[in-house]
Amino acid sequence: HPDPELPGQRFGFGNVGWAGFTGVVTGMNEQGIAISEMGYGTQKEKLPGTEPYPPETLEGEGMPFRLKRILSYAKSLDEVGAIFRSSERTNQFVYIISDGKIPDTRAFINTSRTVREYRLNQSPDSYPIPQYPNVLFGSHNHDDCYQLIGKHLGKIDLEILKNEIIPSIAMKSNLQTVIYNPEKLTMKIANANENEVAYKQIYVDFDLKDALKH
Numbered sequence: 001h002p003d004p005e006l007p008g009q010r011f012g013f014g015n016v017g018w019a020g021f022t023g024v025v026t027g028m029n030e031q032g033i034a035i036s037e038m039g040y041g042t043q044k045e046k047l048p049g050t051e052p053y054p055p056e057t058l059e060g061e062g063m064p065f066r067l068k069r070i071l072s073y074a075k076s077l078d079e080v081g082a083i084f085r086s087s088e089r090t091n092q093f094v095y096i097i098s099d100g101k102i103p104d105t106r107a108f109i110n111t112s113r114t115v116r117e118y119r120l121n122q123s124p125d126s127y128p129i130p131q132y133p134n135v136l137f138g139s140h141n142h143d144d145c146y147q148l149i150g151k152h153l154g155k156i157d158l159e160i161l162k163n164e165i166i167p168s169i170a171m172k173s174n175l176q177t178v179i180y181n182p183e184k185l186t187m188k189i190a191n192a193n194e195n196e197v198a199y200k201q202i203y204v205d206f207d208l209k210d211a212l213k214h
Contacts, residue, residue: 012212013071016178016189023064024071026178028187030212031075032100034180035067038140040092040109054113060088070097077106084108084115094138100182105136141169158188166199174198185209 013029028034061069066087074080077099084095089112098105107118107127118127120136129142132153139145148165149156156165161179170177174197179188188203 010072011075012208014187014206014208014211015068015071016176016187021064022068023062024067025064026176027067027071028180028182028185028208029071029074030185030208032098032103032182032185033071033074033077033080034098034100034182035070035095036097036138036178036180037063037067037093037095038138040094040111054111056091057112058090060090060112062090063093077102077104081106081108081115081117084110084117089113089115096136096138098180098182100185103183107136107138139169140171145169162188162199162203170197170199172197177203179203 011029011031013024014027015024016026017024024035025037026035066083066089069087070080070083074083077097080097089110092109092111095108095110096105097108105120109116109118109128118136120134127136129138130146131137132149135149135153137145137149145165148168152160152165158179166177166179175192177190177198181187185208187206187208189206190198190201190203192198193201
């Protein structure tokens with residue numbers, strides 16, 4: 001249902017998921033809003049400088065359904081933030097969300113009780129992961145990702161992403177890998193098979209703008 005605080009228009013979107021899965025963990029809508037998420041970890045893995053985790057709860061809206069609502073109704077990063085803040089959150093996640101129209105990106109660190117929003121080029125002390133100018137990232141392997149981005153800063157292209165950065169930081173449970181181009185509304189998608197992780201598979205091109213014409 002439309003959020004009463006947002007326009008009632010519903011947008012088309014591409015959901016990179018699996019048969020029978022009704023929520024969203026990866027996707028992009030026709031407004032160029034592209035989402036990625038990762039678990040906020042456990043107390044042992046928590047990010048430096050962040051507050052103790054509040055308890056998880058089953059009373060609220062699960063993350064996959066919140067992300068589906070974002071793709072359905074958000075056309076800006078401000079509206080993404082409004083949905084995060086107004087929803088009944090159940091758990092802790094880190095999100096990197098882009099808007100290809102501007103273009104711009106923001107990071108959100110959410111728990112069941114708090115929503116923290118971070119923008120490009122904020123004070124380095126405000127975001128718990130070190131960043132480079134005009135770059136905003138989150139990773140399960142912060143140190144390696146930071147080093148790789150620094151090595152290729154200003155010249156990261158599709159081949160560097162596919163052949164060096166992604167293989168170096170992908171988790172052992174890498175079920176899917178998606179490379180977005182929110183400005184062109186395109187995605188490159190790879191899914192794991194029964195023997196190998198996703199990034200080792202052939203990437204499939206998906207043109208959301210073209211798909212929504214049919």
